Amino acid sequence: MKDRFRFFLNRIGEKLWVKPFVMCVLSIAGVFLAKLADDTEANQFIPNITLDSIEALLSIISSSMLVIATFAVASMVSAYASASSVATPRSFSLIISDDVSQNALSTFIGAFIFSIVALIALKNGYYEQAGRFALFVLTLLIFSVVIITLVRWVDCIARLGRIGETSDKVEAATAAALRRLRYAPxxxxxxxxxxxxxxxxxxxxxxxxxxxxxxxxxxxxxxxxxxxxxxxxxxxxxxxxxxxxxxxxxxxxxxxxxxxxxxxxxxxxxNDRKFDEDPRFGLIVLSEIASRAMSPAINDPGTAIGIIGTFVRLFVLWGEPISEGDIRISKYNRVAVPEISLEDMFDDAFTAIARDGAGTVEVAIRLQKAFGSLASMENSPMRAIAIRYARLALVRAEKTLEFPEDLERVRKLVKFTDLP
The missing domain is CATH 3.90.1170.30 (Pyrimidine nucleoside phosphorylase-like, C-terminal domain)
Structure with a gap:
């Protein structure tokens, strides 16, 4: 039930309209809840807030929030397009589910709806003295939340859609899927x-x-x-x-x-693969980001080198020993499920990079260092597969690298494959 609920929440998070809709409902509810203050005896000791002061504040919010919300949508769409073109379209679901951007858009739209509904109620004499004071306090609170959200969102939108930020999001999603699968293979x-x-x-x-x-x-x-x-x-x-x-x-x-x-x-x-329970999809997406970075149009081997380091972190996470107390009990004895193939995971991660980066010496060197690190782990299956893929990467480099000294540097790093 917990896994099903988590999967459902993640799908809801990918819908851009859900949080703004919820915020709109809460904003309208807040306008009418302020009326409850009139049913109390608070009129005797609270200050009398004039209609003009509340209307002025609500007018400022209503006139500015629609503009900011429109700007927020435009910025988010630009970030989504950047993530799809620079990184890979498969990362779109992670970018669109960014909590900070969704919360910012929801806050701006909710504040706009609140100000419009509150102005209508105020001009029609809906509130008495206590209600006006409650509405004034609620308006100040919403105004403060908008300011804080705007400051946080400006910092987020500056990075949203950038290739480094996208890679980090994909790595986090892949690591989460690997952890769940480690404890319940x-x-x-x-x-x-x-x-x-x-x-x-x-x-x-x-x-x-x-x-x-x-x-x-x-x-x-x-x-x-x-x-x-x-x-x-x-x-x-x-x-x-x-x-x-x-x-x-x-x-x-x-x-x-x-x-x-x-x-x-x-x-x-x-129709689409999801990151939640499919760590191989995360490895494929990271590999696509690296391959696109090495294309002649972008020519950014540094991103590919960074992705290789990400793969090392993910495979180290997968290969670390697990204590028996952390393993989830196999409680479904009538349903047999095969374990994920480590060889398939290596193929998803490294084959495309070894192919596309074979002619780039810095990528070929970093790839062999990565295989050497994984082969040094106290994990026999991972060591055997890392050695095999190191040799395959060397063969690709030998067919592509033309400068003898570059090729010799790569060959020196593959000597770990000869060790017992």
Whole structure:
């Protein structure tokens, strides 16, 4: 339930209209809540605020907030376009869900709606003395929030959409997905059996990418009909008719009693991949940023070198030993889920950079240093894969680098692959 709620909240965060709509509702509610002060005995000791002073303040807010909100939208659209063109379009969902920008836009629009509704209510004699004072205090509070939000937002919008900021957001999303998967490598399901017996294959009926799998719901159904379900398509896998989503092992149960729709609907499939439960997507997006930076149009190998350092941090995070107390218990014994492939993760991260950066000596050198760092970890599978990809990167460099001394510098860094 917690994972489902988090996934739902992240999708809501990608909708730009949600927070402004909520703020508009709260602003209108605040105007009418100020009227409650008239039902108290506060008229006896609170100061009498003139209509002119409140109207002047509300008029200033209403006239300025619409302009600022329009400017905010224009700046955000410019930042989104910059992120898509300079970094990669796949990072758009992370940029648009930026909390600071959404909160700023929501505050500006909410303040504008509040001032308009409050002016209408005030000019029609809706408030008495206590109500006017409550509205005045509320207006000052909103004005203060607007000023603070504007100052914070100016600092944020100066960086929003820049390639460094975009890379940091993608890294943070990928690291969060890796942490969740480290502690539950089989999504709290059972491990896949080596001698698996397949009685029925469940195929996808929707074309798209698997975004999440409700393993808990699969467990409930598997217990109802006494079967075992083996997941084949992990989050990020492409689904289409003819592509297997899961295998069914019935044992002593009746195969005809299986409701295929009950199983397929627990695989959330849509047109795009999401970062939440798909760390490989984050690695691909970072690799795209690095490849685009090395294109002749941009020619920015420094960004690619920075991305390589990001990959080292992410793989170190993945390869660190985990204490048994941190691992989430496999509580779904009737649903088997395969673990993510480390080889696939290396391929997603390093293949494109090794290909596009083979002719750039500084990128080739930093790539070999990264592989050497990962191979030095006390993780046998990661060491073997790092050595393999270091050798592949060297082969690419040997076919591309023309200056002998540059090639020799790269070869010296690959000597770690000869160690036992």
């Amino acid at each position: 089989t999504l709290c399901g059972a491990s896949v059996e080596a001698d698996l017996v397949v009685d029925q294959v469940i195929y996808g009926n929707v074309v798209g990418y698997v975004q999440r799998i409700d393993v808990a719901a699969l467990q409930v159904y598997a217990e109802e009909v006494k079967i075992r379900i083996t997941v084949v398509a992990l989050p990020g896998a492409f689904s289409a008719p003819g592509q297997a989503l899961a295998y069914i092992t019935v044992g002593s149960s009746d195969l005809s009693s299986i409701n295929v729709d009950r199983i397929t609907r627990e695989f959330l499939i849509d």
